Amino acid sequence: MRDGTRKNMKQKYICHDCGKTIQKNEEFMAYEIEGVEYLKCKACHQKDPVLRNFRKTEVYSRVVGYIRPVDQWNQGKRTEFDDRKTFDLAGSCC
Numbered sequence: 417m418r419d420g421t422r423k424n425m426k427q428k429y430i431c432h433d434c435g436k437t438i439q440k441n442e443e444f445m446a447y448e449i450e451g452v453e454y455l456k457c458k459a460c461h462q463k464d465p466v467l468r469n470f471r472k473t474e475v476y477s478r479v480v481g482y483i484r485p486v487d488q489w490n491q492g493k494r495t496e497f498d499d500r501k502t503f504d505l506a507g508s509c510c
């Protein structure tokens with residue numbers, strides 16, 4: 417985590433929480449997690465200094481009898497997962 421002001425205008429500086437563009441010379445807080453940099457504007461950082469909701473949601477499903485993260489499936493199984501249709505059991509009963 418580091419704080420600073422914006423120096424390079426070519427890079428897009430967007431607040432992770434509110435989505436606003438951080439203007440030149442505006443203070444922000446930067447968080448680096450697993451090689452990815454996330455920024456918070458000063459107002460959002462003062463509201464909540466903890467970075468939340470930055471991780472991708474891991475989806476688990478059943479494949480050949482095992483419950484495994486879909487991201488770890490091979491391409492063919494992932495395509496099959498995308499083709500699956502979901503339905504609501506509660507609405508289908510008599």
Ligand SMILES: [Zn+2]
Binds near residue numbers: 432460
């Ligand atoms: Zn913000």
